[in-house]
Amino acid sequence: MSWRKEQRRAERGYHHGNLKEALLQAALGLIAEKGAAGFTFADAARMAGVSAAAPYRHFRDRDELLSSIAQRGFEQFEARLTAAWDDGRPDTVTAFERVGRAYLAFAREEPAFYNAMFESGLPVDANPALQAASERAFNIIRAAAERLAALAPPGMPRPPAMMMALHIWSMAHGVASLFSRGDAARRKLPMSPDELLEAEVLIYLRGLGFPTDRRPPGRSAEPPPVPPEASSGSAVPPGGPWGKPK
Amino acid sequence: MSWRKEQRRAERGYHHGNLKEALLQAALGLIAEKGAAGFTFADAARMAGVSAAAPYRHFRDRDELLSSIAQRGFEQFEARLTAAWDDGRPDTVTAFERVGRAYLAFAREEPAFYNAMFESGLPVDANPALQAASERAFNIIRAAAERLAALAPPGMPRPPAMMMALHIWSMAHGVASLFSRGDAARRKLPMSPDELLEAEVLIYLRGLGFPTDRRPPGRSAEPPPVPPEASSGSAVPPGGPWGKPK
DNA sequence: CGGCTCATGTAAAAGTCGTTCACATGAGCT
């Protein structure tokens, strides 16, 4: 059994060469499997083919590894949200919804990152770099909300963009955390998490007075801000955001 | 140092008499302090004044203790939501908002339960009793949504109650989990989590066409369902749910 | 009342982790 370790060592020499990265990747895999709580420093070392003490040359302790992963996660998260937002193209509402979907997609496709970022219980404010990365990611949502708020139909009090951003974030996180991941996803739902969130956001936006009927595809750069129905009469598109009531 | 244990033993005899309960209480305290992840079976035993092996007479393993706490948490949660809902008195919307506040209050006041229930990463469907308790709690929200949906202003497609319930749950959980607990609460917000959630729910309900201006206190048993403005013109109460725009 | 029995507790031990320390190795510079 122990010739295996020798084997490993022979293959790669005494020095690993890229241990830090290997540990991060190993941890990512382990967290995806067993959650941040179940993840083990020793396991990551074993997976990288080094002794249990080796990781300490690269991370102060287990928490620092976790925190590094969370930080990296926020960076990728930010990148994906930025791409989804695409600076509000082709129109603000469409882009905004795309951001919502990107949020869920990230939570679903990168469970390890999402776990480390939001469910590992590590204090965000422990590491300044982590906190900064987290804020940069949130700022994408905030910027999008800002642009959306500016489109508020005239005649309505303009909603504070910060509040909108927090609302959207809480919806996305709520859906992701309750319905979109792990065994919670096994709860039988009447619709997919993506549809659930989309409907939720649409209803919310309508509550703010935004027109939320399907936008005409094609032209319409930015403001056709107030299609007449937005401020007169019911703004409900036939069928509503939740499809046909059966 | 070890006479202490003898002392303890003298006080209570060889048999503890109520160890199971003592362990649950101890665990509750520990989880509140250090989170479900940091909580230790051995610590709970120590706190109850018994050896590390004693707990195994009452719980198969650490997870079963955690699961017991989660179950108990869902039961108390259900009780609080039921009380808050108060069968929809004095009117459905008021009661509904009270449920939202009760949700946050529970998350804030019973961090240990909330943690075990939603953030400990234990599979809900592992224990059938746990799953049942969880469903009973959710059913309160569902029943409330059902009643609310029935009040949907005529002329609007009636929203599926199940969807509404899931939406509300995701909002409440999102706010609780992101802003209302632990160090996440340290994020500087423009408003309290309670206000944040209340505004969120109000905007959402307005998006569904519900009148959300402050209801006249006093009489008005159930339906004054559609104050005229609900289906004609802007339903925005002056100031909106978020107070004065500065 | 005496004795049995079984639920409940204990101590000891094995296996895992996290973490530290003294020591080994070898990559890269001089």
Add this chain to the structure above:
DNA sequence: AGCTCATGTGAACGACTTTTACATGAGCCG
């Protein structure tokens, strides 16, 4: 070629989880 320092090793400590064999005594039965 030799030095040095970053990087890896092995051993060791204490804490935790879980199992096992053994101890205690509360409650019942005759």
